[in-house]
């Protein structure tokens with residue numbers, strides 16, 4: 001049977017919005033030496049907004065309607081940002097079918113005129129598209145979404161999202177707890193990762209960008225050589241890393257169903273300060289039951 005100390009710690013954690021799937025996860029959390037965080041929707045709010053748009057071919061309205069069409073069913077915060085922007089401009093999404101999600105790259109689909117894609121430079125490269133005509137839009141520190149047909153880029157939008165109000169303090173609290181290593185892992189481009197990471201007090205070598213889901217898994221495995229690892233994430237692209245980590249922690253309210261299923265813990269209160277509380281609680285409980 002589960003020791004009373006663990007049961008009472010689990011219920012104390014739950015009252016604080018940290019839901020453990022079982023006592024084993026609490027015991028493992030006490031051993032955790034490294035915390036790895038996803039960026040988008042985890043350390044940031046995931047409520048991204050469209051900032052800049054550059055259209056190379058056609059009107060701004062056509063561009064936004066088509067981009068909203070391909071992003072119509074995307075679970076990614078980028079998709080939601082694009083849909084809100086189109087809606088705000090009164091532009092109905094163009095019907096796009098055969099949509100296929102490529103994690104950490106973007107989406108492919110087809111409308112009445114044929115195949116199209118939306119995504120980052122990795123997706124553009126896959127399509128043989130030259131991004132150079134986008135000019136200065138490439139230089140910013142915002143997330144970029146390009147829209148294209150095969151090798152032809154129609155246009156691009158940048159979206160930006162902000163750190164959660166509790167992220168910087170949450171990471172600082174984990175450091176005070178004695179957590180040895182704290183890193184950020186993101187599929188987003190380096191310039192964005194550095195802006196957000198630096199804002200949160202992370203050093204350059206703690207910021208890992210332009211990762212595919214499998215790269216996150218490999219980095220978690222590398223950290224695991226120095227002791228137990230917790231991974232905190234929200235997206236479909238985080239599911240494998242959540243499963244690989246000794247303790248997978250998924251964002252509760254805004255996180256994807258896949259991430260929640262792969263995780264051992266759900267962070268219902270979207271308060272990063274709760275992680276340090278849970279870690280301290282886990283360590284205290286471990287001392288009591290030993």
Ligand code: ADP
Nearest residue numbers: 039040074076104105106119120186187188237
């Ligand atoms: P993170 O690891 O920060 O949560 P992701 O791995 O989900 O980020 O995404 C990495 C990048 O892949 C995004 O910054 C974006 O460039 C691209 N991407 C992912 N999903 C989409 C989408 N639905 N539409 C356009 N681009 C996308």
Ligand code: MG
Nearest residue numbers: 038040041235
């Ligand atoms: Mg994410």
